[in-house]
Amino acid sequence: MKIKILFISIAFIFSVNAKIEIHQEILINGLKVIIVPMKSNEVVRLGIVYNVGSADDPMCKIGLSHFLEHMMFKGTKTHSGPQFKQLLDKYSMYTNATTSQDYTVYFHSLHKDFLETILKLEADRMINLKFDNKDVESERNVVADERNMRCDSDPEGRHIADTIQRAKYLHSNYGINAIGYPQHIKNYSKKALIKHYRKFYKPNNATIIVVGDVSITEVVDKIKATFNRITVSSEAVKRNRVLDPTDLNLKHSIERSSDQIKRSTIEFIYTFDRKHIDSLRKMFTLDILNICLGANRRSILYQELVEKKQAVYSVSSGLETPAFDKCFFSIFAHMKSENDDKNVEKQISDIVNNLIPTYLTKELFEKVKNTIFESQDLLLDNPGDMFLYIINTAIALGYNLEDVKNLKEIITQITFEELQKMAKEILIENNKVCRIYIHPDEEASKYKDQTN
Amino acid sequence: MNRKLLIILTIVVVLLSYFCFQKISGGYEPDIEFKNLQLNVKEIQLNGGFKPIWFSKTENPAVAIEVVFHNEGARSFKDTPGILKLTVSTVLSGSKKYSEKEIHELFIDNNIDLSLESDSDDLMIHIYTVSKNFELAINLAEEVFSNAIFDNKKLKIQKQKIIENYNQARFYGDYIADQELSKLIYGEDHPYYEGNIDYVIPKIQKYTQNDIRLCYGKLLVPKDATVTIAGNVDETLIKKCFTNMFNNLSRIKKNNFKEVIQTAEIKNPGKIIHKELDTSQSTIIFALPGILRDSNEKFAYVFVNEFLGGSSVAFNNKLFKEIRDKSGLAYAIGTEISNRDMSSVLFGFAKTAPENVGKLIEKTKEVIKKTAEEGLSNEDLKYYKICKYSRQPMETCKDIVSFLSKCRFNNVKLTEINSYPFNYYKLTVEEVNKVMKKILNVNNMVFVDCGKTVLEAK
Numbered sequence: 001m002k003i004k005i006l007f008i009s010i011a012f013i014f015s016v017n018a019k020i021e022i023h024q025e026i027l028i029n030g031l032k033v034i035i036v037p038m039k040s041n042e043v044v045r046l047g048i049v050y051n052v053g054s055a056d057d058p059m060c061k062i063g064l065s066h067f068l069e070h071m072m073f074k075g076t077k078t079h080s081g082p083q084f085k086q087l088l089d090k091y092s093m094y095t096n097a098t099t100s101q102d103y104t105v106y107f108h109s110l111h112k113d114f115l116e117t118i119l120k121l122e123a124d125r126m127i128n129l130k131f132d133n134k135d136v137e138s139e140r141n142v143v144a145d146e147r148n149m150r151c152d153s154d155p156e157g158r159h160i161a162d163t164i165q166r167a168k169y170l171h172s173n174y175g176i177n178a179i180g181y182p183q184h185i186k187n188y189s190k191k192a193l194i195k196h197y198r199k200f201y202k203p204n205n206a207t208i209i210v211v212g213d214v215s216i217t218e219v220v221d222k223i224k225a226t227f228n229r230i231t232v233s234s235e236a237v238k239r240n241r242v243l244d245p246t247d248l249n250l251k252h253s254i255e256r257s258s259d260q261i262k263r264s265t266i267e268f269i270y271t272f273d274r275k276h277i278d279s280l281r282k283m284f285t286l287d288i289l290n291i292c293l294g295a296n297r298r299s300i301l302y303q304e305l306v307e308k309k310q311a312v313y314s315v316s317s318g319l320e321t322p323a324f325d326k327c328f329f330s331i332f333a334h335m336k337s338e339n340d341d342k343n344v345e346k347q348i349s350d351i352v353n354n355l356i357p358t359y360l361t362k363e364l365f366e367k368v369k370n371t372i373f374e375s376q377d378l379l380l381d382n383p384g385d386m387f388l389y390i391i392n393t394a395i396a397l398g399y400n401l402e403d404v405k406n407l408k409e410i411i412t413q414i415t416f417e418e419l420q421k422m423a424k425e426i427l428i429e430n431n432k433v434c435r436i437y438i439h440p441d442e443e444a445s446k447y448k449d450q451t452n
Numbered sequence: 453m454n455r456k457l458l459i460i461l462t463i464v465v466v467l468l469s470y471f472c473f474q475k476i477s478g479g480y481e482p483d484i485e486f487k488n489l490q491l492n493v494k495e496i497q498l499n500g501g502f503k504p505i506w507f508s509k510t511e512n513p514a515v516a517i518e519v520v521f522h523n524e525g526a527r528s529f530k531d532t533p534g535i536l537k538l539t540v541s542t543v544l545s546g547s548k549k550y551s552e553k554e555i556h557e558l559f560i561d562n563n564i565d566l567s568l569e570s571d572s573d574d575l576m577i578h579i580y581t582v583s584k585n586f587e588l589a590i591n592l593a594e595e596v597f598s599n600a601i602f603d604n605k606k607l608k609i610q611k612q613k614i615i616e617n618y619n620q621a622r623f624y625g626d627y628i629a630d631q632e633l634s635k636l637i638y639g640e641d642h643p644y645y646e647g648n649i650d651y652v653i654p655k656i657q658k659y660t661q662n663d664i665r666l667c668y669g670k671l672l673v674p675k676d677a678t679v680t681i682a683g684n685v686d687e688t689l690i691k692k693c694f695t696n697m698f699n700n701l702s703r704i705k706k707n708n709f710k711e712v713i714q715t716a717e718i719k720n721p722g723k724i725i726h727k728e729l730d731t732s733q734s735t736i737i738f739a740l741p742g743i744l745r746d747s748n749e750k751f752a753y754v755f756v757n758e759f760l761g762g763s764s765v766a767f768n769n770k771l772f773k774e775i776r777d778k779s780g781l782a783y784a785i786g787t788e789i790s791n792r793d794m795s796s797v798l799f800g801f802a803k804t805a806p807e808n809v810g811k812l813i814e815k816t817k818e819v820i821k822k823t824a825e826e827g828l829s830n831e832d833l834k835y836y837k838i839c840k841y842s843r844q845p846m847e848t849c850k851d852i853v854s855f856l857s858k859c860r861f862n863n864v865k866l867t868e869i870n871s872y873p874f875n876y877y878k879l880t881v882e883e884v885n886k887v888m889k890k891i892l893n894v895n896n897m898v899f900v901d902c903g904k905t906v907l908e909a910k
Contacts, residue, residue: 039511043847073767081777085767087481089839095766109847117482141780145733149783149803153733155623212847260730262619297556307553310605313613336609337616367561375563378582381514381848 022390023216024401027224029232030204034394034401035219036211036386043093044115044212045387047107048122049395051207052200054178055101055322056239060187062173063180064196066099067143067188071197072106073097074135076128081135084121091117099178102323102396107387112213119226122208126201127230136190144186147179155260156438163449167252167434168269172242174325203227204236209390211383241324246273252434255450257441264335266344269434271326272426280393280403281410285418286319289426291368292360292419293317293352294331298367300359301331304351311347312336323396329426341437352427360423362416372411484838486877489870491846493856496687499695500702505679506860507690508852515586515683516849517579518857522676523709524575527643527794529667534646534656538607538614539667540570545606548599552606555596564589568597572644573793575671580850583684590693597672598700604661615656618649625735625803628727629902636725636898637718637739637797644794670707674698678860682852716742716796721896724813734806734903736813740798740820741896742789743887745862751875752887753796754789755836759828759884760820760892761787761800764840774819775802781812791861798891806904813901817894824892827885837877 023035057064073088075081088095091114097106108118152158161177169175176184208227210219277283294301294317301315313334320328331352335344351359393399403410441448495504529536546552559566565580566589577597581589621627634645646652679694718741743753758764761771763786775781787800804812828836846852856869864872 040848041510041846082768082773086835089765089768090481090484090835114482114484138778138780142776142783145780145783145804148733148805153625153731153803155731156620158732260623262622263616296560297553298560303553310609313609334613336612371561371563374561374582378514378563378580381512383847 021216022401022404023220025220027203027228029228029230030202030236031223031227031230032207033220033223034207034209034390035214035216036209036383036390037214037216038212038380038383038386040212040383042112042213043383044110044112044210044214045107045383046110046115046118046122047105047209047387047391048126049207049209049391050104050200051102051205051237051239051395052104052196053100053102054176054180055173055241055324056200057173057180057196058192059173060184061180061192062176062184063143063147063178064184064188064192065104065200066179067139067185068193068196068201069097069099069104069106070139070143071131071135071193072125072129074132074139075130076124077130078124078128079121081132084125087117087121091121100396101174101178103391105391109384115210115214115219116222116226119208119222123226123230126203126206129197129201131190131194131197133190136188136193140185140188143179144182147182147185150179151177152182155258156263156265160254160256160436160438160449163254164269164434164436167254168271168320168328169244169325170248170250172244172325174244174322200237202232202234202237203230204232207395209387209395211387211390239324243325246326249430250433253450254434254436256436256438257444257448259440259442259444261438261440264337264339264341264439265333265437266335266341267330267332267434267436268345268348268432269436270329270427270431271433272329272431274325274327276422276426277321277327277397280399280407281414281418282422283321283393283397283399284407284411285414285422286426288365288368288372288414289360289419289423290317290319290329292364293355293427300355300364301333301348301351304359305333305344305347309347311339311344315348321397323398335439337440341439345435349429353429355423355427356420360420365416365419369411369414486837486874489846489873491852491856491870493866493869494687495866496691496694498691498698500699502674502694502698503676503678505681505690505694506856506866507680507685507687508682508856509685509687510683510849510852512849513583513684514849515579515581515583515681515685516853517577517589517683518680518853519577520678520680520857520860521575521577521672521674522678523573523711523793524671524673524707525571525573526646527572527712528670528707528709530643532655532659532663532667533652534614534618535659535663535667536570536575538610538656538659539602539664539671540568540575541614542602542607542610542664543568543600543668544596545603545610546601547596548601549595552603555592558592562588564592566593577672586683586685587689587693590697594697594700598697598704600668602661602664602668607661607664611656611659615653618653618656622649623729623731625729625731625733625902628729629735629737629900632725632727632902633737633739633799633898633900636720636723636900638795639719643712644792669705670709671705672701673705673707674701678857680853680856680860682849682856712794714744714746714794714796716744718797718896718898720898722898724899724901727900727902729902729904731903732805733803734809734901736802736804736809736899736901738800738816738897738899740800740891740893742796742798742891745796749883749887749890750796750862752879752884753891754876755828755833755840755879755884756888756891757787757789757798758836758840759832759888760798760823761785762840763788765836768835768839770819770823771800771802771816775812775815779811779815781808781815809901809903813899817897820892820897821894824889827888828881830881833879833881833884837879840876 052065075084092108092110094109166175305311305315315333317331493508497504526536562585567578569576638644743749761769771785775785782802782804785802790797
C-alpha cells in the first residue's frame, strides 16, 4: 500500500494543470501544521499524528501505544466517553485511528463547516484524557480480541508474522508487531498508560494535517485559536531507539506446514541500509525500482514468472521503510502446488541476479517514469491519497516538504544509471536475510514450524 | 509568615491545576441544518433502446464509471457453481486483438483501472481513469469484453488456483459461517446458497473451455444494464462510446435471466447452529427478517439498522456500546441490511474468543430485546438523522458513482436524487419505533457460530 501511495503521489505533486500548495508552519508550542488546499466537494481530511509508535513502547508492554490509541476514544475530563463519541459521530463522516511502529494517527473525513469542532475535540483529548479503571479493563479484552483477529486466528499466517518480524529485527522493538503479544496486553497498567500519554501526547510531538476544500489562512487561524492555548512544560521527546546491529549477517529460514494450509507461498526479504533512502530522490528511485520489479502485471517478475514461465500464480514486491533502523525489500510469490520451492527460489534469484543488464532495461524505466507523469490528474480527485502521502513521507520518513514541492525536477532528473546502481547495491544475495516458505502438509496435523 | 506561605501554596495549587487540567472551551457544537444534495445529474439517452446513463459532471480531471449487468450474478448459475468466478477471473487473459500482456500494459500505461466483478446478483464493470483517457478506456473495454478468447492454458491455471482457494476457505470462519447462514435462512435449493465445498470443487474441475465460452456468451448483455458515470467528460463522447459498445455487445450476447422476487423472510427462525472449526477466534453471524425494499417502511428500516449496529454511527450504535464498549466482548461487531436482490434480511456479525460465544449471543439477544422495548427517543432520532443524513461524503468521482448506483438500486427517480436523504430526515419517532418492534424480535433470530465452542443446536 505504501509504495502505491508514493507512486501515485509523485504524480500528484507536480501536476501541470493545477497549482498545488503545501503550507507548513510550527506554532509557538511546537505543534507542526501542514495544509494542502484542493477541490473536494466541501470534504476535508483532517489528521493529527503523534510521534509515538510501538517501537517506543516500554519492554514487556509492547503495544501500549496502540492500547493508548483505543483509550483516546474513552472520554476526557470535559467530555465523558459516550459524549465524546457522540460528537465524533455527529460531526465527522468517518473517523478512525491507527498505530504503527513509529507513529499514531487520528484521522477524520468531515464537512469543512465542522473543522473547528473536530479540532477542539482533538485538542481536548491531547491534554485531558481520562483513564477509568473499568474502561481500561474492558478495552484490554477488546484489544486482545483484535490481536486474535489480526494475528492469531488466520489459519495460514497464525503467529508467523511475529516470527518474521523478530527475524528481521533481532534486538529492537521493531521486532514485535504494533499490537503487542497477548502476554504484553495482559501487562498494561493504568499507571503505565498515563505515563506514556504524558510523555508523548503533547503539541511539540505532533503534526496536524488538513487536506481538502479549505483556505489556508482560515484553517491556520482555527488551529491557532484551538491549540495555541496548550502550553508545553517540557522539551520535545527524544526517541530513544535501540538499533539492530548491522554486522551479524544472520540468515533466517522459516518454514511452516500444516494440514490446514492449502496454498503455498514463498517470500524473500532483502535488507538494506537507510543511506539508500536518505533523500527524496533516492526514495523515489527505490520506488521506481519496486514498480519495475514487482508492483503490477507489467513488472519484470510478473512477466517472467507468471506470463512466460507460468511457474507461479502471482508474484509481487514491496518495501518496508521504518522511521529508524534498517529497511527491507521483499519479493512474495503464490506458488503452484506442484512446484518445488527450491525451483521457484532459483527462478526468482536468476531474475534478480540478472536484473542488469537483462531485465531492468532503459525502456522499462522510461515507461514507468512516464506512467507516473500521466497519473497526475487522478490524484486531483483524491485528497485521501494526498493525506497518506504526507504521512508516509514528511512524517514517517522526515523528508522536508520544501523538497516535496520540487518533486517534478527530482523525478525528471533520476537517471537510469542511478536506478541500476540502487538495484546492484540492494538486491544482492548477501542482503537476502529471510526466506519464508508456507505450504500444505497433509501429514502435519496442527502446525509444524521450522526456523533456522 | 503563615500568610505568605498560604499565598505561595495557593499560587502553586492554581498553577498545578492549570497545567494538569487545561480546559479547551468545549460546547462548541454548531447546529447542523439539513441540506439537499447539490449533485448535478442528468440522463443521457443512448441510441438502441438501452437504459439511459446517469451522468454527474465534476470539475476534477478524473472519471469513474460503473456498469451493472443485472441478474448476471452467481444466482443465475445455481446449477453450475463456480463457473462465473472462473469466467470472470479469466476474461482479461487475452482478446482477438491483444494478448494478456498487451491488455495490461495498455491499462497501466494509460492509468486505466478496469475490473470485472460479480456478486450474488449482478456482474459489474468498474472503470476509473483520467478524463482525457475516457474514450480509450471504453474502447479497450469493448475490445477485451467483446472479443475475449479464454486461453485454455490460462483457464487450467485459474481453475487450479480457484480450487486451492476453496480448499483453503474450509479453515476460515467467515466463509464457513456465511455459507451455513445462507443455507439456514434461504434453504439449500435457494440460488443464494452455492453449495458445500465438496460439491462445488468437483464441478469446477470438470468445466471446459467450451463451458466457459457458453457461460460468457450469456454475460454482459446490455439490454437491462445500468450505467452511472461521474467525472469531467463530454456528454456527446459518453453517448458515442456507450452506444457503440452496447450495440456491439448486443450482437453477440444473449441471455434469458429473469428478475426475481424479493423476500424479507427467513427460514428456520430461532435456530442456532454451531460449526466446529479449530481456530482461536469464533465468528458469529446472525440474521433477522427485514422489510421489503419497495415498502414505504424502508426508510424507517434503514434507521433501525443504524441505531442497532450500523456504520454511520460506528461508535454509538447499540451493539457497539453494549457489547464492545461496556462489556469488552468483541472487537468487531455490527449490522447491515442485505443489498441482495432477493433479500432484505438484517444481518449481524461479531468475532470473539471461543469461551465468550455463549455470553455474546445472550448479550446480543438481550440488547435487541431491550432496544425493541425501549425504542428510539426523539433525541435519539434527531441525533441519528444528523449523523447519517445531514451531509453525504462525496469526495471523489467514485463516491458519487457509488451513491448514484445505490439510488438506482432503490429505484429512486432522477428528479428525487438531491432530495432523497430527506425521506429519512422527515421520519417520525413513531414510524421508526413501529418498524423496530416489528423487526427486532429475538424469537425470529438465527445464529451461526463457527469456532471451537460447543453450543447445543436449538
